[in-house]
Amino acid sequence: MNAKRPIVAAIAIGSLIFLYVPSLAVAVFSVNNARYGLTWKGFTWKWHQQLFQNEAILEAALNSLLVAGVSTAIATILGTALALGLDRFPWPRRLSTAMDLLVHLPVVTPDIILAAALVLSFNFLRGFSEIFDLGMGTLILGHITFQISFVTLVVRSRLAALGRDIDEAARDLYATGPYLFFRITLPLLMPGILAGAMLAFTLSLDDFIISFFAHGPDSVTLPIYIYSSIRRGISPEIHALSTLVLMATVILVLIAERFSRFRAAV
Amino acid sequence: MTPGQNQPPEKQTPAHGGPPLMKPSPGEEPGPGLVTWYGGIHRQRDLRLKGSALLGPGLAWLLIFLAIPCSGLVILSFARRGDFGDIHWIWNLDNYKRLLGYGLFGWTPDHLIILGRSLLVGLVSTLICILLAYPLTFYIATRPPKTRNWLLLLLVVPFWTNVVVRTYGWLLVLSPQLPPARIAAFFGFIETGAPLFPGSFATYLGLVSTFLPFMALPLYSSLERLDWELLEAARDLYASRWQVFTQAILPQTRPGLTVGVIVTFIPAMAMFVVTDLLGGARYMLIGNLIQNQFSTSRDWPFGAALCLALMALTMIGLMLYRRWGDPRDKNEKSGGAAP
Numbered sequence: 001m002n003a004k005r006p007i008v009a010a011i012a013i014g015s016l017i018f019l020y021v022p023s024l025a026v027a028v029f030s031v032n033n034a035r036y037g038l039t040w041k042g043f044t045w046k047w048h049q050q051l052f053q054n055e056a057i058l059e060a061a062l063n064s065l066l067v068a069g070v071s072t073a074i075a076t077i078l079g080t081a082l083a084l085g086l087d088r089f090p091w092p093r094r095l096s097t098a099m100d101l102l103v104h105l106p107v108v109t110p111d112i113i114l115a116a117a118l119v120l121s122f123n124f125l126r127g128f129s130e131i132f133d134l135g136m137g138t139l140i141l142g143h144i145t146f147q148i149s150f151v152t153l154v155v156r157s158r159l160a161a162l163g164r165d166i167d168e169a170a171r172d173l174y175a176t177g178p179y180l181f182f183r184i185t186l187p188l189l190m191p192g193i194l195a196g197a198m199l200a201f202t203l204s205l206d207d208f209i210i211s212f213f214a215h216g217p218d219s220v221t222l223p224i225y226i227y228s229s230i231r232r233g234i235s236p237e238i239h240a241l242s243t244l245v246l247m248a249t250v251i252l253v254l255i256a257e258r259f260s261r262f263r264a265a266v
Numbered sequence: 267m268t269p270g271q272n273q274p275p276e277k278q279t280p281a282h283g284g285p286p287l288m289k290p291s292p293g294e295e296p297g298p299g300l301v302t303w304y305g306g307i308h309r310q311r312d313l314r315l316k317g318s319a320l321l322g323p324g325l326a327w328l329l330i331f332l333a334i335p336c337s338g339l340v341i342l343s344f345a346r347r348g349d350f351g352d353i354h355w356i357w358n359l360d361n362y363k364r365l366l367g368y369g370l371f372g373w374t375p376d377h378l379i380i381l382g383r384s385l386l387v388g389l390v391s392t393l394i395c396i397l398l399a400y401p402l403t404f405y406i407a408t409r410p411p412k413t414r415n416w417l418l419l420l421l422v423v424p425f426w427t428n429v430v431v432r433t434y435g436w437l438l439v440l441s442p443q444l445p446p447a448r449i450a451a452f453f454g455f456i457e458t459g460a461p462l463f464p465g466s467f468a469t470y471l472g473l474v475s476t477f478l479p480f481m482a483l484p485l486y487s488s489l490e491r492l493d494w495e496l497l498e499a500a501r502d503l504y505a506s507r508w509q510v511f512t513q514a515i516l517p518q519t520r521p522g523l524t525v526g527v528i529v530t531f532i533p534a535m536a537m538f539v540v541t542d543l544l545g546g547a548r549y550m551l552i553g554n555l556i557q558n559q560f561s562t563s564r565d566w567p568f569g570a571a572l573c574l575a576l577m578a579l580t581m582i583g584l585m586l587y588r589r590w591g592d593p594r595d596k597n598e599k600s601g602g603a604a605p
Binding site for chain 2: 007012013015016020029085089099103105106109115116124148149212213249254
């Protein structure tokens with residue numbers, strides 16, 4: 001298709017700009033030296049600097065990272081085990097279909113239903129243990145629940161790409177049991193596991209709906225903090241905070257990009 | 267298709283002279299209770315035990331926090347809310363009656379309107395995303411590799427941008443002091459000094475900008491593998507642009523389109539952040555309603571009934587897509603453009 005297509009190009013570039021309009025607006029106003037309103041009053045970093053003195057914001061940022069870190073670690077282990085268990089064992093067809101369905105459930109269920117289901121289970125389990133009182137614990141539990149599926153899907157696709165030839169070759173060369181797993185399967189699977197973990201981590205940091213339902217008063221994450229501040233009205237601090245969140249997103253994407261390019265090169 | 271077809275024959279007889287390694291299945295057991303699996307000979311029981319150990323924790327987790335509570339929602343939807351937001355386990359259909367509009371004060375269409383609007387908003391924003399995503403991904407896919415990578419990166423960043431931050435951005439863009447609202451006021455669409463939100467325009471703007479990357483990225487992965495020669499062939503055979511699209515591009519990009527529709531339509535309909543901030547109270551969707559039941563109103567049984575209604579709407583939407591949007595049927599009838 002060598003023909004030039006001005007309409008296609010116009011729509012494409014227009015769409016890309018359209019995607020960046022809101023982010024750019026936030027970034028521009030975050031360095032605007034005006035306490036109220038949205039008229040340009042000159043450049044300043046003061047809103048960004050003030051963020052680092054605001055304890056509520058620092059705590060929210062810390063909570064976000066803590067929840068993402070812990071839940072990603074657990075979900076990666078559970079999800080990888082799940083992927084191995086589903087892919088590498090001769091389950092009867094019916095059983096594996098049923099298990100697939102369960103694993104895919106969080107991916108296709110609307111987040112808000114997932115969140116409602118989680119709240120329901122926490123409410124029920126609260127009778128047994130205090131862990132299930134809404135707070136950091138429930139936030140982590142909730143995030144793990146949707147992360148497991150994504151980790152499993154990513155690791156499984158890597159497992160499927162590996163195929164069985166390598167295992168068979170290793171077996172022919174008398175590799176067995178733990179040696180086969182730790183020296184051959186696991187290293188080959190590592191890129192998939194890391195990609196799954198990366199995805200889980202980003203999903204957790206980015207999540208709003210599940211966190212909104214599962215958080216307690218002492219476990220506010222950044223997206224929730226921003227949301228509740230917006231409801232009270234717009235302010236330069238929130239411009240600045242949103243800009244920092246945007247910057248973090250860009251950096252994460254660039255790291256992931258580097259990482260996947262590195263992977264493709266190896 | 268048997269797996270032996272595309273592999274050289276010497277692979278079927280391994281060096282150690284054991285049983286053939288191709289496609290081991292419980293049916294072709296090398297001995298009583300033994301199976302070949304990934305080149306090794308295992309006792310079936312050991313294999314099952316190991317597999318269960320790996321699956322156990324993950325599946326148990328998903329059962330406890332997902333499958334069982336989801337069934338719990340079904341049961342809960344037949345219960346009744348107590349005076350203090352507690353749950354009375356009295357079986358009744360009140361929640362569903364309320365959903366259909368029968369309340370204390372006779373029939374009102376309020377909830378039905380919200381349901382219908384949710385379906386409509388989901389369908390329309392998915393459609394707009396499809397209409398924008400095709401030119402967008404087509405453009406990206408036809409660039410030179412280096413430009414292509416950069417453009418893709420430009421698509422990935424909004425994909426990961428937090429929905430709250432992005433919606434907040436729209437709040438700023440549409441606020442009265444900035445050009446969009448001033449231009450709209452100049453042409454008399456809104457009053458001077460009024461913002462462009464809340465309302466349906468702002469809602470669609472927010473939803474489409476949120477979900478366009480979700481549509482475009484899966485679509486791109488399909489378009490990337492497009493067989494361009496088929497397009498050339500179609501044009502050589504005097505196909506119109508529309509025919510090239512429906513006969514050559516659409517069938518080949520169907521897998522990506524399907525994924526895009528699923529990841530756009532389902533969350534778009536249930537979205538409550540965008541509608542809450544940009545849609546305002548008059549433009550409620552089912553997501554807002556559910557959120558209200560679980561927070562301020564504390565009416566969990568009604569919330570559960572709404573969740574089921576949302577599930578039903580999701581099914582309806584996906585069935586509509588299968589019925590009208592899935593080009594596979596047309597493709598098969600006309601002989602098939604894809605190889």
